[in-house]
Each structure stands twice: as structure tokens, then as C-alpha cells.
Amino acid sequence: MNSPASRGRAGVIGFILAETSLFAVFVVAYLFYLGKSLTGPYPTDVLEVPVVATICLLSSSVTVALATRALGAGRVARAGGWLSVTIALGLAFLAGTAREWRRLIVERGFTIGTNLFGTTFYPLVGLHASHVILGLVMLSLCVVFACTGALRSAHAERVELVSWYWHFVDGVWVVVFTVVYVVGR
């Protein structure tokens, strides 16, 4: 029971619980202010459903799972490969968000201060994107360690904890996607 791995698991579960609670408040704020903007633009006017980015992020959950499985089986190079694919998919997702924000901010002049929609939209999507970035940093460290040979199959449980965080970030996106692009649009 008392092993570094079990401690790590308990710690990551606690961390994910706290993060869930954090996101919940931003989601509640988004839903609460839905349709309460005094002026436009409104979600239907400016938002496009990010289909490609969403597919990229959701499929990255599969690739990170494949990476953990490969590492558990002692195939470090293969694990490094799947981790790299995960990072590429994560970057593709971020590129989608960046394009969306550029279009909204630069072309449409729609910012956090425009109306209540902007006030709640950017922090919610931005908070999620910042978590994607944090996940990418951790995944990149794993890839670096795989390249330098520091990553061994003994570390499978630790990489699995990183993958738990990544799955959580994916799960949050499912909620954000539903709230912002399906319910709210």
C-alpha cells in the first residue's frame, strides 16, 4: 500500500478533484451569464464548432494510453513515439484555439471586455488551454527522458499519472465543448 506509486496516485486524484472544482466555477459562470450580454456579438454570431481540434485532442487520449501501455511492456522507443504523437495532437489543438482567438480578437474585435459573453468565454477556454500547455510540458519532459535513455519501464506508473492528467484535460474539453459550442450556441 505504501509505495511511491500509490502515493502518487492518491496525490494526482486529489489534484484532479481540486482542478475539477476550479473548472466547475468557470463553467457555472459561463452558463449563468449565457444570454445576459447587454450588447453583441453573441455566441451564434462568432463561434464556429472546432471539429478538427476536438478530434485531435480526443484522439490524443488514445495515443497517450498506447504510450503508457508500451512503456509498461518495456518498449521505451515505442512509448516515446506515441508520446510524441500525443504532443503533436495537443499542439494541433492549441493551434486551433490560437486561430479561433486570432479570428475573434483581431478580425472581429471581440475581446474579454466586449460583453459578458467575452468575459466568460475567454477565461473558460483559456483556462483549459493553459492546462493543455501544462500537460504538453509534462509530456515533452517524458519524451526528452525517453530520448536520453532516462525513461525506463520502471517509470511506467509515473507516466501513467501524467496520462491521467491528460485524460482529465480531455474530459474537461468535453464539458467545455458541450457548454460553449453545443448548449451555448
Place this chain on the structure above:
Amino acid sequence: MTATFVSTESPAAAGVPPTSEPSGILATLHDWVVTVDHKRLGIMYVVTGLVFLVIGGIEAFVMRLQLAWSGLTLVPPDTFNRLFTVHGTTMVFLVGIPIVFGFANYLVPLMIGARDLAFPRLNAFGFWILLFGGALLYFSFIGGDGLYGAGSAPAVGWFAYAPLTERAFTPGNATDYWNLSVLVTGFGTIATAINLIATIATMRAPGMTLGRMPVYVWTMLTVSAMTLLILPPLSAAQIMLLLDRFLGAHYFDTQAGGSAIIWQHFFWFFGHPEVYVLMVPGFGFVSEIIPVFSRKVIFGYATLVAATVSIGAVSFSTWAHHMFAVGMGGTLNSFFAASTMLVAVPTGVKIFNWLATMYGGKLRFRTPLLFCCAFLFQFLCAGLTGIMLSVAPFNWQLTDSYFVVAHFHFVLFGALVFTIFAAIYYWFPKATGRMLSERLGRWHFWLLVIGFNLTFVTMHVPGVLGMPRRIYTYPADRGWDTLNLITTLGVPIQALAVLVFAVNVLYSLRRGAPAGDNPWEAWTLEWATTSPPPAYNFATLPPVTSRRPLWDTQHPDDPDGPHE
């Protein structure tokens, strides 16, 4: 063992590897700054909390002097606003939280027979970020003017209602210092809560099943889980406020359609469970101390644990009883009134548990038990006024009055601070190897009981007579003068009590009677090791086959296990 406090500070005694640096005060300081040992961090947390308790107490003292009778001009109104804001923030975030989590730091690993917390470096991070948050709050006194020159130190109240906190109404940086201070102390608290949960979940000694854990560990498990659910919403609200103030967002900006009420919901969703996060560990202290000084097992262990978890669960549905006056409508008012009254059920269960533990026991009225007895009376009063205030129409009459102030000071001072003092008298011998003086302890106790009740029993009355909180002075014709004078007269008595306590600590550190491993003849695992415990905590652990492992080792003919 009769190790002195001085020897705990020396690197060799604490198991820190000897370094090439010279010994002396710098080396000692260095050891404490770089430590990741849960016991040292626990002591630093508690000492930090006590220092801020004195600072917050001085702020309260100044406010009480200003209110001693009508028309005084000791402090101007702006300063008074700053005083109650910083007093409230200090007492909740820099006194309550560090002392509660400091004790948990020290005690939880020892009580469950672990070497340290699960993540020692995360633990050190939690402490230092909390200290940094405290420094941020107090830096606002000199740095809060910012470029605007619009006043120093936050003056928005500890719950900082919107839209007063918007840039338009509070320019300058004082509110930002308050905001960042609360935000970063919150990060530290979340980190520590995760740490405690991981420790309790994975690092219990062999035989220490969940059902054999000391009640105190159960209370910390409960409040750590609560912390994970309530502190991130506060952080989220603080981040929203920062976005409003710095990036022009409109979360709480009523001009742009934003809602001032939603800040209250976010804040109190944190704020009310937070009261239980502070108070429930106090129940844990009492549940450890009363059995030892009654020479009995705790009455109804299972019901106590169930009541603890129930309080944690119900506390999530009570927050809007702070908001009856905003006009939520009959349905919501009824719901929150009912759920608030529901809390009284598990709390009442606990009071009966403690009374039944004392009933028929061979009571030893040492200082820790004295504080527990005062706690029982004062907490009962606090709970009763709490039920009164949960009745929405009654609440409409007395909201934001001194009756409310008296109520929550009965909870946080009359109950929580009294249990903290009980805990300090009880575990000080374990942490330092020396007993606190009983004679000074009695002076401390009686002065504090008299001073506290003089101040806070009296304070209910001007509240009922209509005196609102947060006024810096009042007209002479209201009939509040004498009551306020009595309220203020209690303060120097309490200050004297704290002075006696400080003298007791400083004197006993040097001259106190050696404690030995188990001075109170207690039964939980922390008393199985030396006082103070070595860095590794336990050379060998006694077998854990019941809730009172030390009883079992002392009475092999009559172990507890079969009776549980």
C-alpha cells in the same frame, strides 16, 4: 527522553546531515528554512499562526477601543474599514488555516505511524507560499497606494462584496494585494490538503485500518477533502476579480450586466464550508483530549466519525444562509434554512459523545481538559445562536448586526481558539520534550474565559438593540454605550491571558518539567515515540490491533480489540 528544546534545534538531534557550515544561529536558521520535515513545518505553521493571531488581535483591540463609547475619534473611518478587513482576512487565512493545517502536519503522520507526509517538498511549498501570502497582505500597508494614492491596506471587508471591489469603486492596489494574498495562501492550503489525503490513504501503519484511526485523523481527512472542493472555487472567484480589475472583464460589473450576487454565491460556497474546515479539526482535538483526561475510551467512535463526515457533506448545501437579506425568494430561503438547521443534528451528536465520554470518568482537570470544558459550553452557545440565525425572518432582523459578530466569534474564538489552546497544552510536551506550567496554564485559562465571555456574551445585546457591524462610531442616544464599554473591557483581560500564555511557552521551553514519552498516559501512536520525536519518527512501531495501541501494549491481559 528528556531532550531539551534547544537540542531539537541542533542539526544532529534532528537527524539533519552535518554540514561544513559553522553551527550557531545561522546554521539553525538554515536548517529550519530548508527543512522538509513534517514536524518542523508543523511547528513553523503553528508559530506563524500564533504570530498572526497577535497581529490580528491588536487590530481587534484598536477597533474595540474606537467603539468603547460613542463619538470617539481614535481612528478615522477609512482606517477602521482597513482594520476590520485585515483583521478578518488575517484571522481566517493566516491564523485559522495555518494552525489547523500545522497541527495536522505535525500530528497526522505520527498518529498513523508514518515517517512523514506523502510529499514532503510539496509540504514545504505549502508553508512558504502561505507565509508569502501573509507577507503580501501586510505589504499592502506600505505598498497598497500604488500609483493612484487612493489609500493603503484593503478596506473592502474580508468577504469583499462586489461591486465595491471593482476598479471604479476601489482604485489603487490595496484590493489587489488582498486578492493575491488570499489566492496564493489558497494554493498552499490545497497542496497541503492533497498531501494529507495521500498520506492518510496510503501511509498508515500495518494494522491501522480506517476504523482504528484516531478521530482527529478522521476530522483531517474530512476537512482535507472539503478543502479540495471549496478552495478552488474561491481561487476561481479571485481570478475572476483579477480579470475584472486588470483586463476589463465584467464578471461582477453591474454596469455591463454582471451580477454582484454571484460573487456572494461563489464566496460563500467557499466561506461557509470554510468555517467547518476550521472548526472540525477542533472537534478532533477535543475527541483526542477528553478521553485521555477522563480515562475512558471515546464514547461512540463510529457515530463521532459518521457525524464528522456528515457535517462535511451537509456543509456544502448551507452557504446561502449568509445571503438571506439579498432576497433569494421563499423556496431558496427555506432550503438553506432547513439545511443549516440540519447541521445541528450531527453537531449535537458530537456534543453528546463528548459528554458521555466524560460521564463516569476519572476526570483529571489539567489545563487541556479545562479548555475543552469551556469549549463545550461556548460551542453550545455558538451553535444555538447559529440555529437562531438560520431562521430566515429572524436573520432579516439581525443580519449585519453585532449579534452576528458575536455569534461567529463564539464559533471561531470561543470554540476553535479554545480547542487550539487545549491542543497546544496537550501536544506541547510531545513537540518540545517539556511540560507547560500548570499554574500559568490556569491563569491563562481563567483570564481567557472571563475576558472572552465579558466581551462576546455582552456583544450579543447591542446587536439585538440594532447596532450594525462595521460602523466606526455611533451616536450617544442609542443606549449602546455601556454595553460597548463592557465589551471593550474584556479585551485587555484576553490580551493579558495571551501574554501569560506567551510567558508560559517561553519559560517552559527552558525550565519546564521534562515530559517523558507519554506524560498524559495517552493511547495514540504519537505518544509511542520520544518527546520530541526523532526525524524518522518511530524506531519501531507497536502493533496496531485496536484504536488504542498504547493501551494494548500496557495491558496485554485486557486488549481493546475484542471490545470494539
